Amino acid sequence: MSEARHKPTVAWRTITADVSMIDSSTYQVIVVPYDTNDVGQGQKQVGYYITDFVGHCYSISDINIGGDSTKIEIKDVFEFGVGPQSGQMAIVYKSVGSGKAPYLAPIYYRFLDSSAEDIAKAIELDILFTNKGDADTLIGLTSRDVSVSFANTYTAIPTGAGNTKAYRIFEEVAGKPVMQTVLFHSLVVNTLGFSLTIDDSESLTGVIIEYDFKSAT
Helix, strand or coil, X not given: CCHHHHCCCEEEEEXXXXXXXXXXXXXXXXXXXXXXXCECCCCCCCCCEEECCXXXXXXXXXXCHHHCCCEEEEECCCCCCCCCCCCCEEEEEECCCCCCCCCCCXXXXXXXXXXXXXXXXXXXXXXXXXXXXXXXXXXXXCCCEEEEECCCCCCCCCECHXXXXXXXXXXXXXXXXXXXXXXXXXXXXXXXXXXXXXXXXXXXXXXXXXXXXXXXX
């Protein structure tokens, strides 16, 4: 598996605007790309993250609010108890690997407050070290038979078979993404990796596979 998967594919700067509180852990905010040269500029999906000027990290829970492509809804999933800093620089990004851990490459912190990296790292490192395993997202399938070798060494079959899923993403007229489940079978997991087969009734076009395996001990 190529180590290029560790490079950020979406990480772009924005000046947060019109921050509004929906409830104690939910906020809406306007995010417009600050620099068109930023990687993946303008891209945003449910599950991406935004780290604000002081290092507070929020998960994107909805996009295109009210038909506005620049307006997103975010969740204070790490319970900072405050909304993002308005009128300040922030970074919208998809984390590396499976995109599930809120890791932002250190180079981006130079655009934020000097304290931001220390605040964010307290969460990032805890997640990275306590949840070490094999997780990734597969796209561009060319075969129904999918086989993956684990990067980590396991002495027993890792847990996570139930977290394996296949789907496609569509966009409705309103612009909101819709996930369509893709059928698969013959999921086999051992200490070296796993394999599965996309059902014959499914097209391979647009299929996305997500997996997340961790040590059983």
